[in-house]
Amino acid sequence: MAPTETLTPERILAATEDVLRRHGAAKATVVDVARALGVSHGSVYRHFGTKAELRGAVTRRWLDRTTAVLAEVVAGPEEPPAKLRLWFAALFDAKRHKAGDDPELFDTYSVLARENSDVVYAHIDELTDQLTAILQEGVGQGRFEAPDIGVTARALFEATTQFHDPVHAPEWSRPGAQQSFDTVLTLLLRGIAAR
Structure with missing residues (x-):
């Protein structure tokens, strides 16, 4: 990219993804990212104070792509049982594609996820909030029974771990x-079906 373009966090994150794809998590550096952008590493640090902060932001960006896809399902017109099935199918499909389409990058992000557990936990909270919204809709329509909707949402998420962790x-x-x-x-x- 030309150094005359405005340096934005989004440009830095996109370049960081490219550098991670080429070098892997162990070898990618902020200097590599700066070089890819045609700027000094100090310019990158003005947007992300540390390497850890940059890696956390890239991890969040990666996870947010899945969250956005699932948010569309939550907002969709389907009845709650169908919506719940679609939500889990979309989650499994997204994770399966990330792992299968670019295994090296998936391995890199797995390393970053372990480094940034706070980002991962926030992502899981967002996903269980989405499940909670679907369950609330279903309970409100008399389609689901869930004495504690938040606990039920977390239980459903944990019961399907094999398909998204x-x-x-x-x-x-x-x-x-x-x-x-x-x-x-x-x-x-x-x-959870109403009886």
Whole structure:
């Protein structure tokens, strides 16, 4: 990129992703990012005070892409049971694509996620808030039973960990993974269905 362009946090984050893709988490440096942008590393530090802050912002940016896709499902017109199924399917699909489409970058982000657990926990809170919204809609329509909606949302998220936690990524492409996902989701939906 030409150094005459205005240096913005977004440009820095995009360049950081490219550098991470090329060098990996262990070797990528702020100097590499600055070089890719045609600026001094001090210019990068004016936007992100430390390397850790930059890596945390990249991690948040990566996770926010999934959050945005899922927010569209939450806002969608589907009935709550269908919406809940679509939400989990979109989450599984997003994670599966990230792992399968660019395994090296996925490995890099897995390293960054371990470094930035506070960012990951905030992401999980956002996702459970989305689930809570779907459950509230379903309870309000008499479609779901959930004595404590927040606890139920967290339980649903944790019950599906196998299909979205990166530690399980090697299992996502195995034969039968989709069938296992569908079966777990069907059981969970039965468990919260209004009687």
